[in-house]
Amino acid sequence: MRPHTGYQLANLRSYLEDIVGVDHVIGEEEARSRAAVDQYWLTHMWQARGEDVPSPAFIVRPASTAEVAGVMRVCHTYRIPVVPRGGGSGTQGGASTPYGGIVLDLGRMDRIYEIDETSLVLDAQPGINGRVLENLLNERGLMLAHYPSSVDISSLGGYLAARGSGVMSTKYGKAEDMVLSVEVVLPTGEVLDTLAHPNHAAGPGLLQLFVGSEGTLGVITRVRIRLDPIPASRRFQMVTFPGVAEGLEAGRRVMTRRLRPAVMRLYDEGATVKSLQSTGHRVSGVNLVVMTDGEEDLAGAEMAHIERIVTECGGQLAGEAEGAHWWEHRYDFYKPPLQPGYPQLYGTVETVTDYRSILPLYEAKKALLHEKYAAWSPQYTAHFSHWYPWGTMIYDRFYIDSPPESAEEALRLHNQVWADCSRVNLRHGGVLNEHHGIGLKLGWLMSEQSPTGHRLVQQIKDTLDPARIMNPGKLGLAL
Structure with missing residues (x-):
């Protein structure tokens, strides 16, 4: 204590x-x-x-x-x-x-130990800033293909601590897919190196125990992570759809036919206004941004195939210029003055689920917010930004412009909206969070997501951290 x-x-x-x-x-x-x-x-x-x-x-x-x-x-x-x-x-x-x-x-732990340009592996301390790291890599024709919206203020270790995701995760994976090994200082002061490579049959892998543990099981002090070459070519397209259902079906077909766009982001009507129109796009309705990359002939061929799929699903091509504009301004929405902030009450209640469940989940959560919280005149927007062979994630936000004046009442409203939205996510096969983490905000709901799984995590925590000193109160773990 x-x-x-x-x-x-x-x-x-x-x-x-x-x-x-x-x-x-x-x-x-x-x-x-x-x-x-x-x-x-x-x-x-x-x-x-x-x-x-x-x-x-x-x-x-x-x-x-x-x-x-x-x-x-x-x-x-x-x-x-x-x-x-x-x-x-x-x-x-x-x-x-x-x-x-x-x-x-x-x-202060911002040292780069090695950039292995043969294996394309970075060996570095966790405190290095994301933008500083990316600039250094780009000078060598390389990239850490993570590119989160927080790149200017976040750190390499933070990417891993919350299992973060960047804008190109559909092709290159999330941070958890890129990391090869970590060094961790345990709560007792002991030092653990996970196995040098994540792909093995040498017993259970400990790497992913610490990736996503949000500082509750130890401190990541060294990271080995995959790099990628900066692609020779990038191709862009913006596609307008009659509705969200058609856009989701197009994305599903792209992924289940095993194409690999680097970026595929579907914006509903509200997100088109908040995210696209506010950053200079001349589009309305439901829109899909697509980027392919790699060698010029491959990127072009892949884009041509994707364009055929989206038009089959009712999409209208809005042009390469609109897609390229998105790439150049992709972080603007997440910075002032467009990024929401106090006193507005807002939250990103995102999750991930399979293709069968994603549209009903979206419709149920949107209806919940507009019906149950009608007295607060909430706004709801959603885009679908990280796609998998089996499903996609929904990055959806609620906005309440005039929350209660009382701090306790504002807290109560905030927590109730989060609980209601999280339970919609769980009922539709989703999880509590896809890439922002759990922290203090969602920890109290962890046992609802998986009672047995949460109990096992608590037992691991008690073994590694018998004094229960590591980041107390996070992940819903006992004090």
Whole structure:
């Protein structure tokens, strides 16, 4: 538990300073307040309404695996909560500090050990910024084909901690598909290297135990991850459909015929207005953005095949220029002034399910929000942005322009909307989240998703983290 008396705090600080240096244990109030939150709406609302948001006692900034291990040994011994933090770009409260303790800021751990241009493998520390990393790779004709909307503020380790996804995941996979191995400091201070390669028959794979664990099972301190060459050619197309059903059917046919577009994003009418028209597109209705890439002849042939499929499904080609415009402005929607923010109440209630269930899921969630919450005049938009051979994900948002004035009432409304939408997801074969993570926001619903599975995760947590200090309150795991 967090120490409360002066000499206990002073002792803890001196122990930590001995490991990472005096300059890298930060106790200033303003810094601690910033480190208490990520992009989780509730914490920002709570702060803005003048309510108390628990802060960490210190921010600790290690530079090496050895320093992380030393910090973990101290915190394990004295039962100090530890919240690992990358860029702080998460929206689920995964880097918030509801139980105090320390924030383990990994920003100094930004070293690249090696870029293997023969095997196309990156070996690096987890704290390197996404944009900095991408620029360095691009200079060598390479890319980490992740490209999340948070690339300017997120970190390599954060990609893995929440099983993140980028705009080209349909072809290149999510972060969990790209990673080859990780080094992890366990809550006791022990260091674990997973097997060098993820494809093996050498017993159960431990890699994916830590990918997506959101700092609850240990601290990722080194990453080996697949790279890709920058493609020689990219081809674009925008397609307008009569409705969402036709667009989903076109996407299903593309994927079940085993084509591999790098990007395929279907926008409903509301998302076309918010995401496309607001960024300069001259389209309306339901629209699909498609990008193929690779060698010029292959990218062109694949696009031609996709164009035949979408027109079979009632799509009208809106032109390559509209598709290329999307690529150039793909991050604009996720930045000010287009990115929503407090005091507006909003949330991305996304999930993933199979092709048979995706349209009923979309229709049920849209109806729920417009009917049950009609008094709050909610807006609902959706796009379908990450496609698999068996199904697709829905990136859908609700917006409430005038939430309750009371902090507690706003919190209650926020949580109820999330619970209702999440239960629609589960009833239609979906999961609680596809690529933003669970954090504090959805942890309380984890046992509804899989009671037995959640119990097993808790048992693993208790084995690895007997003092229960790692990122307490996240993933719905017991304190």
